[in-house]
Each structure stands twice: as structure tokens, then as C-alpha cells.
Amino acid sequence: MPQGGTVVNAENQFVADVIVKDGLVESVGKNLKAPKQSIVVDATGKYVMPGGIDPHTHLDAEMGWGSKAEIISTDDFYSGQAAALAGGTTMHIDFALPIKGDLAAGFERYKKVAKKSVMDYGFHMAVTTWNDKVASDMGKLTKEGINSFKFFLAYSGSLAVDDAQLIHGFRRSKELGALPIVHCENAAALLDAQQRTFDSGFTGPEGHYISRPAVFEDEGTARALRLAQYVNVPVYIVHVMSGGAVAEIAAAKTRGQRVVGEAVASGFGADEAKIWDPDFKVAAQYVMSPPIRNKEHQRQIKAGLAGGVLSIVATDHAPFNSTAKRAGLHDFRKIPNGVNGIEERLHVAWDELVNPGLITPSDFVRLMSTAVAQTYNVYPRKGLIAPGSDADIIVFDPEVSHTISASTHHSRMDTNIYEGREVKGQVVVTISQGKVVWENGKLNIQEGAGRFVKLPVRGPLFEGLDALDAASVASNFPYGTPGQPVVRDLGTTASKDEL
């Protein structure tokens, strides 16, 4: 297996050979003798890193956008994962969506469509309404291997929850030891701005950009963080796209909250100006929410990643090809939201963050893999190259450049938001479950080889939360713990009315 390369983990790097056996890393060290008949990959002069883990994807997703028409994302679990492996990502966590608010039914659907998987995957579940069945299904799903629940502040009328529902969801997540995830944009302000934008004549993709200013994201982020503080639950903020949201997360961390901030590759690596392209096909592919913002926001996101405010790089890979995007040809509100990225994430992040010296290769491994494994409680099985860990490994050549293009990528998309971009540094070999699945520009994958990885609740973010809880309850409820009210001694003169 990989020999003579520089093994890079989040905490250290060293030249070593890696021996793989039965899908696991057996040993890591100098001058190891490869067992007979084992495949040797020469990694001299290259980096040997844990495979990437993308915690934010929407494969085979049925998503409606305001209209009743359901549109299914262009990549299914086969094509999306093929693309992932060609780009060095060996596991992803996909967002299972409920069916008409029914979590259990949604999960059943996703289990079925994921059967054609070629690599390891897990699931989050979205919570889009609140009632007793939702609360009880959340409990059942945690026993089936889901340890995170997603709440949308945006998408009125379909996915959005209001503040009261969010608080219920936070409290139930906390009770279960599951991590709440929030899409932060103000739903009411968005509806207002979308209408005004459309009415003023901006009906094309640029209207999407104009109608979603950073202030909506800043407000949503601040609100989600404050409500998480109120409930005292760890919280995960997806796709941070504004400098203001980075600042809100920094402030929450400073006041002692447990927050995980996620950047997406498009948020700091894609050209936001393309959404103004007069060619609808070109512009529409950049429509995602929150929108890809200008270079100053992108600079702040990169600074957030380099400085530790943001801890993970994902993609929000929700691909809709140009035919699907045409649903919004005359009204930007009907353009299916989402961009590609599952294949490009490592390459774009390396080029944007490591090549200019903002972060080290170890930081890169942490952002792309280790922190994801830790956050979703599957470390050190994933996110580390060490004896006993899964043999999900990539060999990365920092000297090789290549040009990203829809004509050569492995997704089913007919466009690519990084079209024509040259990136330096390339994944030359991908090993998944101990097998070489990507080498010499060729995939060697098998439908059905992917495994559903159960993610256990009460991960590291929940450790010691009780102590923090006591302090929080004391400050929030000076008159006692909820359910155990302190009865004031009113003496003998108290009347019933006073009580």
C-alpha cells in the first residue's frame, strides 16, 4: 500500500509506509515490509492523507422550490460518490429529507436510494415541522444511526421552521445527544426582498443574488446561536457565506458556546460575478443559498478557516443540471438551488488555502476530514491514518496541476461552477475500504460496495455539557429549574390570588 510518502494527520506528519489489511490500516511506520500479493502504491514525494469526508451533500434529493414540481438532484448515490472518490472524498453525510414532514418515511426512502452506493456514507435528517410524531421519530432515528438534525430558517412554506419550532427541535436534540444543524437566513425578510427584487425587473439569476443580502444570513446566524445559547445545546452552522456570520460564530465561541462553523468550497472558491452572466445556463448554475458572495466575504471565510472560527469545509453538493435549472428561466425564485463540489472540494480548498500559505497540510486534513469525523462521532475510525482506522486514504501530489471541467468530471452535471479553473495539487490515488478505487485517472468502483455508517449520539461536543447546563439554568431561571419551581414563602397572609 502507500509507501515512502509523507503521512499527514491533523496532529502530525512524518514519512512512513502504510500497510492495509482487510479494509483497515494495519500498521504505519518506516521500512515496513508489504505482505505478499499486496498492492504497493509508490507515494514518494507525495502526501498520504485520510480520505476526505464531506458532511454536506444532497444526492438523489427531491427538492421543491416554491412551485409544486419536485425536482430530483442530478447525482444519485452512484454518480455522486464516483465523483467524490475521483476527488479524494471517501465518505459523505447526506441530508435525508422527510416526506411531507414524516421523518421515518423520509429515512426509508433514503435507505433505498442509497443502496447503489460505492463508498461509505451517513445521514443527517431534516426537521421541517414540529409535532409529537416528529419528536418521537427523532428518538427512533438516533437508534438507527442518525446523530444530527437539520433545521432551515429559510424556505418559507416548504422547509422552514419558526423560532418556536426551532426551540423545540433544539431541546429535543439536546435530550437525545444529537447535534442540531441550522441553515441561517431570515425567511420573512427573504420573501419580502424576493418580491421587491422580482417586481423591480430583476427576474434572472442575478435576482437570486440581489434578494439574499448578507444581513439576512447575519441575522439568522445570530438568532440561531442565541437560541442555542438559551437551550444550551451545541450547534452546527452550515454553509457560512458571509463575513458577518463568521463574526457571529466567533462571538458565540468567545462567550463559551459550543459551535461548529462550516464553510463550503463554493463560498470561498467560486466566482460570484458569474451569476450576472447574460447566458442563463452559465449564471443559473451559481444559484445556491445563501448565495456565493463577493471577494471580501470570501476573504473573511478563509480567515475564519485559517483562524479556527470555522472548523470544517463541506460542499453542499446539490447538483441540478442546466435542464433542471431552466425551471426558473423567467423567475429566479424557481431555479433549483445548488452547486456541484463533491469532486472539487479538496482541490479547490488546497489551492485556496494551502498553496497561498494560509494553512498547513495538517490543518487541511483537519478541515477536510478529521474535524468532520470528530464532530459526527466517528473518529478515529475515520479521519485518521493509524492502526485500526478504516483504510480510507488518499495520495496527494502537491506538484501536479489540472484544469477542472464538466467535460472531464465524474458527476452527471452538464456544467461545473469551476469550469476552466486550473488548480495545483491533485489526488492521484484514492483508497476506499482498503481498495484502490482511483488511480491513473481511472475509477474502479462497484455499485453496492458502499456501507451505511451509523453515527452514534453523544459525541465529543456533548461531553461535560451538564456542568455548563447547571450554570446556564441558574442564569436563565433564577427562580428554579423548570418543572421544579421554587415556591416563595408567602407567609400566612398570602391569598390565593397572589399565588
Ligand SMILES: [Zn+2]
Ligand atoms: Zn444543503
